[in-house]
Amino acid sequence: MRTPFIAGNWKMHKTVSEAITLAEALRTSLADVTGVDLAVGPTATALYAVNRVLSGSNIAVAAQNMHWEEQGAFTGEISPLMVLELAQYVILGHSERRQYFGETDETVNRKLKSALSHSLSPIVCIGENLEQNRAGETVSFVTKQIHGAFAGISAAEARKVTLAYEPIWAIGTGLTATPEDANRIIRTAIRDVLAELYDEQTAETIRVQYGGSVKPHNMAAFIVMPEIDGALVGGASLKADSFTAIVKNALAAL
Numbered sequence: 179m180r181t182p183f184i185a186g187n188w189k190m191h192k193t194v195s196e197a198i199t200l201a202e203a204l205r206t207s208l209a210d211v212t213g214v215d216l217a218v219g220p221t222a223t224a225l226y227a228v229n230r231v232l233s234g235s236n237i238a239v240a241a242q243n244m245h246w247e248e249q250g251a252f253t254g255e256i257s258p259l260m261v262l263e264l265a266q267y268v269i270l271g272h273s274e275r276r277q278y279f280g281e282t283d284e285t286v287n288r289k290l291k292s293a294l295s296h297s298l299s300p301i302v303c304i305g306e307n308l309e310q311n312r313a314g315e316t317v318s319f320v321t322k323q324i325h326g327a328f329a330g331i332s333a334a335e336a337r338k339v340t341l342a343y344e345p346i347w348a349i350g351t352g353l354t355a356t357p358e359d360a361n362r363i364i365r366t367a368i369r370d371v372l373a374e375l376y377d378e379q380t381a382e383t384i385r386v387q388y389g390g391s392v393k394p395h396n397m398a399a400f401i402v403m404p405e406i407d408g409a410l411v412g413g414a415s416l417k418a419d420s421f422t423a424i425v426k427n428a429l430a431a432l
């Protein structure tokens with residue numbers, strides 16, 4: 179039985195003081211929630227402050243990115259050791275990082291290996307763009323991303339990974355995959371592929387979130403799908419009331 183997992187990706191939003199305000203509000207509004215793992219992903223500048231606000235609460239902290247090296251001449255980057263002091267989770271390979279910052283399956287794989295070796299809990303994002311979707315290439319593309327991300331990673335390590343299936347055309351657009359389509363892609367392009375790469379038990383252990391315009395009104399329809407274990411939420415995680423409603427609506431539907 180996989181524990182549901184709902185995470186907010188704050189992207190490049192919130193100054194430190196705004197992030198503290200949001201984290202404080204969530205700490206209160208979600209205090210009574212059990213049976214679901216929760217995390218929020220502030221920008222790197224706000225990780226320290228948000229970590230302090232959420233320390234001892236039921237909400238974990240996620241970094242939005244990291245370099246694979248522990249230290250070095252990599253201006254502007256943050257390392258796994260730096261993340262480890264401030265966050266339990268790290269989001270890797272978000273489509274915005276792939277699209278705007280040149281991340282590839284290979285760099286995601288290096289980051290994933292590094293995160294796992296530093297005992298961070300990675301959330302690896304995968305998903306097709308609109309062109310690939312329209313051309314019927316979703317399954318082959320996502321399969322390739324899974325092979326790329328997990329290259330050289332053992333089954334025991336793979337089980338610690340969370341995947342976020344995020345069709346790129348659904349991110350920030352208000353469009354969503356249908357819950358049935360998302361469920362089917364997660365089964366055929368993710369779990370079946372993981373079962374081939376590893377084994378059934380590993381494929382059934384790994385949590386897979388859906389991401390792409392998740393809102394309070396549509397969360398329930400996704401979470402009831404057997405292959406969907408939660409959500410990675412962008413825009414709707416920026417306000418305490420909408421993220422709280424997403425979490426509560428998910429729990430009510432389970």
Ligand code: PEP
Pocket residue numbers: 187189344348349350351352389390391392410411412413414
């Ligand atoms: C995301 O940032 O991963 C995301 C899914 O964004 P949104 O919920 O705004 O589509």
